[in-house]
Amino acid sequence: MSAQRKSSLAITSSLPGPEDIYRKVLPNGITVLCRANFNSPSISINGYVNTGSLFDPSEKLGLADFASSALMRGTEKHSFDSLYNELESVGASLGFDSGIHTTGFHGRALVEDLPLLLDLLSETLRQPIFPDDEVEKLRHQLLTGLAIRAQDTSDMADLTFDEILFHGHPYARPEDGFPETIQAITRQDLTEYHRKGFGPRGMVVVIVGAVEPKKAMNAIGRVLGDWQNPNQVDPPVMPELKRLDETVERHVKIDGKSQADLIIGTNGPRRIDDDYVAASLGNSILGQFGMMGRIGDSVREKSGLAYYAYSSLSAGMGPGSWSVSAGVSPANVKKASDLIVKELKRFIKSGVTKEELSDCQANFVGRLPLSLESNGGVAGALINIERYSLGLDYYRQYPGLVKSVTRVDVLEVAQKYIDPNRLAVAVAGS
Amino acid sequence: MPEFTKSTLTNGLTVLLKEIHSAPLISSWMWYRVGSRDEAPPLTGISHLVEHMQFKGTPKYPASVMDKAVSRDGGMWNAFTFLDWTTFFETMPADKIDLALRLEADRMRHSVFDEKEFASERTVVASEREGNENEPMFQLGEAVQQAAFRVHPYHHEVIGDMADIQSLTRDDLYRYYRTYYIPGNAVMGVAGDFKTKEMLNRIKELFGKIPSGATPPRLARPEPEQRGEVRLSIEGQGETAYLEVAYHFPAASHPDFFALSVLDSLLAGPSNLNMFGGGSISNKTSRLYRALVDKELAVSLSGGSTTTIDPFLYYITLTIHPKRKPDEALAALDAELQRMRDELVSKDEVARAIKQARANFAYGMENITNQAFWLGYSEMFARYDWFLTYLDQLALVKPKDVQRVAQIYFRPQNRVVGTYIPSVKSDA
Numbered sequence: 001m002s003a004q005r006k007s008s009l010a011i012t013s014s015l016p017g018p019e020d021i022y023r024k025v026l027p028n029g030i031t032v033l034c035r036a037n038f039n040s041p042s043i044s045i046n047g048y049v050n051t052g053s054l055f056d057p058s059e060k061l062g063l064a065d066f067a068s069s070a071l072m073r074g075t076e077k078h079s080f081d082s083l084y085n086e087l088e089s090v091g092a093s094l095g096f097d098s099g100i101h102t103t104g105f106h107g108r109a110l111v112e113d114l115p116l117l118l119d120l121l122s123e124t125l126r127q128p129i130f131p132d133d134e135v136e137k138l139r140h141q142l143l144t145g146l147a148i149r150a151q152d153t154s155d156m157a158d159l160t161f162d163e164i165l166f167h168g169h170p171y172a173r174p175e176d177g178f179p180e181t182i183q184a185i186t187r188q189d190l191t192e193y194h195r196k197g198f199g200p201r202g203m204v205v206v207i208v209g210a211v212e213p214k215k216a217m218n219a220i221g222r223v224l225g226d227w228q229n230p231n232q233v234d235p236p237v238m239p240e241l242k243r244l245d246e247t248v249e250r251h252v253k254i255d256g257k258s259q260a261d262l263i264i265g266t267n268g269p270r271r272i273d274d275d276y277v278a279a280s281l282g283n284s285i286l287g288q289f290g291m292m293g294r295i296g297d298s299v300r301e302k303s304g305l306a307y308y309a310y311s312s313l314s315a316g317m318g319p320g321s322w323s324v325s326a327g328v329s330p331a332n333v334k335k336a337s338d339l340i341v342k343e344l345k346r347f348i349k350s351g352v353t354k355e356e357l358s359d360c361q362a363n364f365v366g367r368l369p370l371s372l373e374s375n376g377g378v379a380g381a382l383i384n385i386e387r388y389s390l391g392l393d394y395y396r397q398y399p400g401l402v403k404s405v406t407r408v409d410v411l412e413v414a415q416k417y418i419d420p421n422r423l424a425v426a427v428a429g430s
Numbered sequence: 431m432p433e434f435t436k437s438t439l440t441n442g443l444t445v446l447l448k449e450i451h452s453a454p455l456i457s458s459w460m461w462y463r464v465g466s467r468d469e470a471p472p473l474t475g476i477s478h479l480v481e482h483m484q485f486k487g488t489p490k491y492p493a494s495v496m497d498k499a500v501s502r503d504g505g506m507w508n509a510f511t512f513l514d515w516t517t518f519f520e521t522m523p524a525d526k527i528d529l530a531l532r533l534e535a536d537r538m539r540h541s542v543f544d545e546k547e548f549a550s551e552r553t554v555v556a557s558e559r560e561g562n563e564n565e566p567m568f569q570l571g572e573a574v575q576q577a578a579f580r581v582h583p584y585h586h587e588v589i590g591d592m593a594d595i596q597s598l599t600r601d602d603l604y605r606y607y608r609t610y611y612i613p614g615n616a617v618m619g620v621a622g623d624f625k626t627k628e629m630l631n632r633i634k635e636l637f638g639k640i641p642s643g644a645t646p647p648r649l650a651r652p653e654p655e656q657r658g659e660v661r662l663s664i665e666g667q668g669e670t671a672y673l674e675v676a677y678h679f680p681a682a683s684h685p686d687f688f689a690l691s692v693l694d695s696l697l698a699g700p701s702n703l704n705m706f707g708g709g710s711i712s713n714k715t716s717r718l719y720r721a722l723v724d725k726e727l728a729v730s731l732s733g734g735s736t737t738t739i740d741p742f743l744y745y746i747t748l749t750i751h752p753k754r755k756p757d758e759a760l761a762a763l764d765a766e767l768q769r770m771r772d773e774l775v776s777k778d779e780v781a782r783a784i785k786q787a788r789a790n791f792a793y794g795m796e797n798i799t800n801q802a803f804w805l806g807y808s809e810m811f812a813r814y815d816w817f818l819t820y821l822d823q824l825a826l827v828k829p830k831d832v833q834r835v836a837q838i839y840f841r842p843q844n845r846v847v848g849t850y851i852p853s854v855k856s857d858a
Contacts, residue, residue, distance in 0.1 A: 014453050014454060026437065037796075038454075039452040039795065039796065040793070040795035040796045041792050042789070042792040042793055042795075043798060066563060080714070080715070081715060081720070081724070084712060084715045085711070085715045086715040086783075088711060088712060088713070088714065088715050088716075088784070088786070089715075089790065090785055090786075091700070091785050091786040091788065091789025091790060092709050092711070092786075092789065093710050093711050093712055094714075094832070095710075097745070108710065109789070110788070110789050110792060137723075137724075139724060140729060140751060140752060140753070141729045141730070144670055144729045144730075144749060144750065144751070144752055146728050147668065147669045147670050147752070148668070148670055148749075150668075151566070151668040151670075152564075153564055213800050214689050222643045231637055254667070255667050256666060257561070257666040258561075258563045258564060259557065259560040259561045259564050260538035283520040289498070289501050290494070290500075290501045291485070291497050297494075300554055301493070301550065303550070304551065304552070304553035304554050304557075305553070305557070306554070306557050306593035307554055307555070307557040307558035307561055308561075327557065327561050328557065329556075356555055359498055359501065359502045362502045362503065362504065363501045363502055363503075363504055364504075365504065366502070366503050366504015366505070366523055366526070367504040367505070369453055369454055369455055369503070369504075369523060370455060370504065370521060370523075371505055372503075373453055373455065373796070373797055373798060373799075374796040374797050375796055376796075377688070411483075416842070419561060
């Protein structure tokens, strides 16, 4: 066709690689990565500090989440209102969200406002003052969020699934806590958590956008290069995960709902494990590819039971999860659940076909430029590179890595993790 | 800003093309001038169901083949049905775009609408609606929209009423498809890494032979002016109360739209019109946030309108503070709107709104899919020029314009106030 052109070369060179990712470790331990993109006059800043809900005491669960939300509620130099006024007046944004291992930040601005954004990032990270009145306002907002969560079938199914699958492990705990634990957190707790958790060691900052990487590096050095925190504590060691001995089912009843959410799943690999890519391809065949893979075909297309039915692989620093989710009419929970288990059994018995695997491999390689198009997309990729030590040439090597996975690899990883007799099953709804 | 071209094929298909060579990607969008605005009972929800059936295959590309072909090539595709339009898009690696073009040309004319596939898809859409009904905000939004439009078909939700989802037939859908899915009722927007002349020739090859068909009629049922405030409440589970206040608002092509966009930024923070890759500018220093959330009458707030052919609504939505009542929040909201009507805003506030819009535009430019989206989207309610001159039009807005539109549109007589009352009573 006439609009075609040979673009495999163009695709490769548009992916981030060692010659266009600039990486430097500042003397205080902060790792900085930058990549230029002059297609739009905007920039994205992303990154994380090395603290999260792993530090939360059980009776104060939600502390890390509370603290990360409170960072922007006032600093030594700015009130809550004046801080947001600076940002919003120039159409910039900055926010924090805590995870289990790290607390992430993400900002966006026109490139002319990069210095402002960096100043505010540094200030909120280093000098938050957690004003009493703002902490109380925030507490009410968090409690309302939890009241809404209690009515949300999808959120409650997620929460229950993690409780079952990660029983006895920190991953079983919801990062946003419970009403009683949010009530128990004091301003002193927030201050103390910040004092010990936030510091330059293990921190990563990524800037992508319309700025020369060297300039961006210098700008970060200027605002964060002198940060020291002798009190910074290393994260606690995670206990071993004990896998389920048998299938465990739990149903959370929420009145007045016309649809129930169902999650069925098991454990999955860590992001750094060798079998991650094979699991990822297998997951795509199981419940992603095309209109949600085999699961979508069975539960949605053939049976018309659900608007959404898909599988997901969640792989991070620690043990991951591999699960299938569906939103179904309360009367159809059993039917959908049987279909899903049937697909899981087929998956671990017969594996995947040659055609399915090659389709998914082509999809993984072909979609790369699309996922790396925006500044935020590239920033996410650079964070992955750093967090999981993937190497600066990872996205250049990625096509080869994907294509090297065999049907046997997929079958082995499926059998390693998925046992139809040891599943976590969570349902939330009426 | 890169050049664009606009042409019309002999069969009436409008084609907008924009070359962007920043990444080896092409995004192609096909827009049909049909949406829930064109529906009357017992056919509500038919536009959305037809959109779903467009993924169910043609003789040449059966359902499973379509899906897999796009995914195999590393593409992303989807479709949306809205009040005024239905759109289908594919974003592909540049050397794979031909598949998307062939597929779109084929399903403009040859979709099968298989009876069995339809039976299954009906239950999928019923399930989609049930999922929506789980959400208090959907329940409240639907009630408010119905109260705001007695005559105009904006009365019902895009997804349609359950009674109609259950009773529509395959033949209803097929007739609708053949009536509206014709070149003269469509606009195609393609942006990305191609040469315009080559792309246009290829589009002519693939789409040029499709018969033009008769221009379908569009429903014309203007909503009479609302005479007095309407209040309603619905009751449901949970312990959180919500308030939604909807003001009748002009069409996107109305000259007041730009002053209202500035007003929106000031009141509730800037609305982001990008469909992909837009900004996420917060609204914590907007007037309503300061008056309602800072003062602990609400715990969150959003506000905004959308771009429509006919006058639609500007929504202000509040999640009520657990220790407060919806009426207290409404009183504070009214005080702020009164201030907007009585006092001129400052020039600095107007300049700030313009800068926010400029930032949102820049964020949207990072993404080829979003740039392609705008080519056709703007044609659905105005012209692409509307998008190209948007920032210039905003720059012409003066404080007195903002005051004038506040006085015209943000009157209690021009609104519907909806309250979601939870089953568990709060402390208030």
